Amino acid sequence: MSTDAASVRTAAPGTLPYDDSPTLDATNIARTESLVKRYMWTSTLFLVIAGALGLVLRQSQADIVRVDDNLWYALMTAHGLGAFVAWAGFFLMGAMYWILMRLGIPLRTYILAEIAYWTMVLGTLGIVWTTLISGFGASWVALYPLPFHSAGEWSDTATGLFSFAVLLAGVSIITWSLALLVAVTGPAIGSASNNIFYRLLIALGFSKLWPSKFKHTNGRMTPYPVIPITVVAVNMLTMTLPFAVLLVFMIIESIDGSFTTDPQLAKNLLWAFGHPVVYLLLFPCVAALYYFIPRFARRELVSGRIVVVVWAIALVSNSFLWAHHMYLDYPDSGPQQILNFVHEPVTFAIVLASAVSIYALSATILRSDFHWTAASKFLIAGMAGWLTAGFQGVINADIQFDEMLHNTLWIVGHFHHMALLGLGMILMGVFYAVLPMISHRPLYSEKLADIHLWGMLIGGYGWVIAWLIPGLEGAPRRFAILPEEWDFWTQVSIPFIIVMTVAILVGLYNYVRTATNSPWAPDAEPQIS
Amino acid sequence: MNGTQIVITVLYSAVTLIGIVGLIAVLRTTSRSSRAKGREANIEKLHKGENWWALMSLAIVVVLFVATFFGIPWMNRAQADSTATVRALQFAFIIQPAQIPAGTVDFKVKSDDVSHGFGLYAPDGKLVKQIQIIPDVESTMTVKLDTPGTYKILCLEFCGVGHHNMVGQFEVTK
Numbered sequence: 001m002s003t004d005a006a007s008v009r010t011a012a013p014g015t016l017p018y019d020d021s022p023t024l025d026a027t028n029i030a031r032t033e034s035l036v037k038r039y040m041w042t043s044t045l046f047l048v049i050a051g052a053l054g055l056v057l058r059q060s061q062a063d064i065v066r067v068d069d070n071l072w073y074a075l076m077t078a079h080g081l082g083a084f085v086a087w088a089g090f091f092l093m094g095a096m097y098w099i100l101m102r103l104g105i106p107l108r109t110y111i112l113a114e115i116a117y118w119t120m121v122l123g124t125l126g127i128v129w130t131t132l133i134s135g136f137g138a139s140w141v142a143l144y145p146l147p148f149h150s151a152g153e154w155s156d157t158a159t160g161l162f163s164f165a166v167l168l169a170g171v172s173i174i175t176w177s178l179a180l181l182v183a184v185t186g187p188a189i190g191s192a193s194n195n196i197f198y199r200l201l202i203a204l205g206f207s208k209l210w211p212s213k214f215k216h217t218n219g220r221m222t223p224y225p226v227i228p229i230t231v232v233a234v235n236m237l238t239m240t241l242p243f244a245v246l247l248v249f250m251i252i253e254s255i256d257g258s259f260t261t262d263p264q265l266a267k268n269l270l271w272a273f274g275h276p277v278v279y280l281l282l283f284p285c286v287a288a289l290y291y292f293i294p295r296f297a298r299r300e301l302v303s304g305r306i307v308v309v310v311w312a313i314a315l316v317s318n319s320f321l322w323a324h325h326m327y328l329d330y331p332d333s334g335p336q337q338i339l340n341f342v343h344e345p346v347t348f349a350i351v352l353a354s355a356v357s358i359y360a361l362s363a364t365i366l367r368s369d370f371h372w373t374a375a376s377k378f379l380i381a382g383m384a385g386w387l388t389a390g391f392q393g394v395i396n397a398d399i400q401f402d403e404m405l406h407n408t409l410w411i412v413g414h415f416h417h418m419a420l421l422g423l424g425m426i427l428m429g430v431f432y433a434v435l436p437m438i439s440h441r442p443l444y445s446e447k448l449a450d451i452h453l454w455g456m457l458i459g460g461y462g463w464v465i466a467w468l469i470p471g472l473e474g475a476p477r478r479f480a481i482l483p484e485e486w487d488f489w490t491q492v493s494i495p496f497i498i499v500m501t502v503a504i505l506v507g508l509y510n511y512v513r514t515a516t517n518s519p520w521a522p523d524a525e526p527q528i529s
Numbered sequence: 530m531n532g533t534q535i536v537i538t539v540l541y542s543a544v545t546l547i548g549i550v551g552l553i554a555v556l557r558t559t560s561r562s563s564r565a566k567g568r569e570a571n572i573e574k575l576h577k578g579e580n581w582w583a584l585m586s587l588a589i590v591v592v593l594f595v596a597t598f599f600g601i602p603w604m605n606r607a608q609a610d611s612t613a614t615v616r617a618l619q620f621a622f623i624i625q626p627a628q629i630p631a632g633t634v635d636f637k638v639k640s641d642d643v644s645h646g647f648g649l650y651a652p653d654g655k656l657v658k659q660i661q662i663i664p665d666v667e668s669t670m671t672v673k674l675d676t677p678g679t680y681k682i683l684c685l686e687f688c689g690v691g692h693h694n695m696v697g698q699f700e701v702t703k
Contacts (some may be wrong), residue, residue: 070690139687144645146663150687151619263644263664276591297559302575306583328646328659330603331666337603344597348590355586359579362555367570380556385550395537398593400600403658404533407646407685472534474656476648476683479693483683485654 016326028106032097032440035113039094040431041515042117043087044508046124050082052503058497059484062490070153072480078128080140085169085277086124088427090441092284093120093176095430096229097289098438100180103223105188112179126366134158139478141274142166144266147250148257160254167247169272171241173280177237184230190218203230204315205308207391224301226351227311232283235276235318243273264336265328271322280284283420285386285426286357287380292433293361296376297368303360314353322349327402340399347397354390358383375447378429381453385422389414392468406504407478409486417464425456428507435514442520444513448506455503462496482508531655557677582667599674602660606671609635616684617645617662619689622682631701636670638662645695646685652678659685674701 023490053075060067067075093116097107107113130136135154138147147159185191185199192215193199207214207228216222246261247267253259294301323336323343331339361383392414395401407412436443443449466489471477476484482490530538530564557563558570576644599605616623619642638660645662649672657680660670676678682697 007695069693073687073690073692137690141687143644143648143687146687146689149619149643149689151691153690191532264666267644276561299572302570302572302574302579304579306580308585326661328550328602329661329663329668331663331668340606341601345594346595351590352583352586356579356583362552363570363575365559366555366575367558367564367568370556384552387552391541391544391548394590394593395541398600399597399602401533401537403600403602404531404537405654405660407648408656409688444654472538473530474648474650474654476685478687478691481693525657 003293003429024101024106025211030102031107031110032101035107035110035117036094036098039097039117040091040434042121043091043094044431046082046086046090048508049128050079051085051501053079053082055497055501056489056492062487063492064234064494066481070135070137073139073478074131074135075137076478077137077139077142078131081127081166081169082124084140084419086120086127086282088175088424089277089280090120090124091427091431092281092288093173095288095427095434096180096284096514098434099225099287100183100229102291103225103436105183105186105223105226107179107470108180108182108186112175112182116172116176116179119168119175121167122235122428123170123172126161130158130162130165134161136162138162139209141270142250143262143270143447144246144250144261148253156254156257158252163247163250163254167244167251170244170247172237173240173277174244177233177240180229180233181237184226184233187228188218189222190216190220191224192217200230200234203227204312205304206346209305209308210505217435223291224303224307225290227308228283228287228290231311232279233316233320234315235282235283239273239276242269246270246317264329264331264334267326268322268339269327275322275325276318278418281423281427283314283356283388285382285423286353288356288381288426288430289361292375292379292430296362296371296379297364298371299359299364299368302363302366307356307360310352310356314350317346317349321350324397324402327399328406334370336422344399348394351390351394351397360388372445373432374443374453375433377428377449377453378425378432380458382422382424382426382429385417385420385425387422389418389422392417404474405471407476408471409467409475409477409489412477413464413467413471416467421456421460428452428456431511435511439515439517441514441517444510444517448510452503452507452510455499455506459496459498459500459503463493463500466490466493466496534655583694586662600648602658602670604670607633607673609633609671611635612637615639615697616641617647617684617695618642620684620691620695622647622684622695624682624695624699626699628700628702629674631675632703633671633673636660636672638670639666639667643688644686645688646683648683648685650682650683652676652680654681660669661686675702677701 057075060072064254136158184203189202191199191202202214202222203226205214205222207221246266249261266355277428290301321343327340397404432449470489545625566661608695611629612635614625615636615638640662647662648659649657651657658672679700680696682690684695
């Protein structure tokens, strides 16, 4: 992947080479940029903390400096929630405000975005406190009734406080979803009807599918990025609720021990949220690709009506696929076997949105005058990671394959591959694209961005392969001390982790220097409209 | 590796290779030398291709789903030659009997406290099969064990501070 120097030279500093953003109100721009900056920098701080915890976990498994067993599991709990929700999810929540604003659909109510911000910050601090100080170490899934069987390592009060902290993060996700839905169903979408369901279907792109029935008054079809944003907002609004109910049950039980929940019901409530929350990352990343790739390729997204169909399928299927996390729960009595069987084809169905999106993005890039920058390189690398980790997801969705892979290091490799080398790379590309525009300062260094990129690719792939291979042989996950037959792969991963850590630090340095760089000269500053 | 693990390795390696080669091929068409040849993207054709791509993707996932019918553990049980009961508790397995004759075995698993995992490893250390152990509810895992020797059980569901020490074993005899 080489930089096309000519195309870089012809673009104004910091601008995207092709932009069709409608004229926006200056107050909205300033307010959204300020908000987005806060989301992005706070989540990046959480990346530093969660990443450091991850380093401690892996080096301890490699027996460099071994940490106490319960501390290891408490760190694992904080690392999982911190990296997935407080870094990646939180960052993308902010990024979606920016993308909507650029598409001429700014937030209509900032109070929801503020609530989402503060509840996520407080929830994250609560998680850090209850894990690192109170010793809560039941993993991020806190599989009921484990939080109340701590073997003396933490108290029921710690369980109640942890549940409350996670509930705050859930409130953040719900209010964020509401903020998005209020925006995409508002006047800016140009719906011909005031009916809320009609406006929602317009936001889901139905005017592309059925133009005679679903009409816009503003002469503009629903922009493609709005479709996955609407889908994730609806999904997270509905699928966070079952988990919130479970968390409330756990808070009550922490106060009154006689109040208990059925473990199998609890597990279903957990995964009803636990899988859709993956799409809190994936769908915003797809929205970001829909937004940025056409601009770097200097042409419209090459997509038609089928994309609306597959996103509608994703919207429905995302609500009925959680049982693929429970394929290996098949008690002799009860409905779980049927639920698992029904959720398998639904799980496969959600692949269609990814498959069609990868096609549309590739077709957009094909034979285009593609503009290579730090941001676009990260987005392309992220697409590659999404593709290759996505294939693992298809394998995991198969019940008989899952029997070999469930709760092995393969799964750990898969989600780190997807979350960091796929979605994380896209997220970092978004940061490289957005930061100069919201800071009104040019990127500090393309060269450092290249070091960041290649360090992550080399370190990252070495790092996940050292999980995938032993996982395929049955190496168990969530072991503070792994059986010695898998020590080799733990040792192999360490140099790759060092390379990746250095690369991320270089990237963070580049971000910070960009934010403190000298502002653009007035005539060089990118124009919003 | 057993047969399933080999299938996963081959399948994943093949599709990943195809995917990466395809993506690189797309990116190569954006190079100046490639564009200098004057071949423009046929957008109309690409639009039509999107529908075919969606259909092909749908066909693949339907095939994958149908293929799993033959491997769903609770739908494809062989007649068992013997039965063993497994009680799991933080942080131990109680397996009865401790010696099981070679053949097809029904493992009746149940937990006294939290969720555990019953990960069955062959004498050569490779994972054979697994099932989740649910509190107070019995589940049955059927597996054919032809090779005599010591089989190890690892807990494959995180169950607390002693999770990594939760190990059991039994003998398979001729």
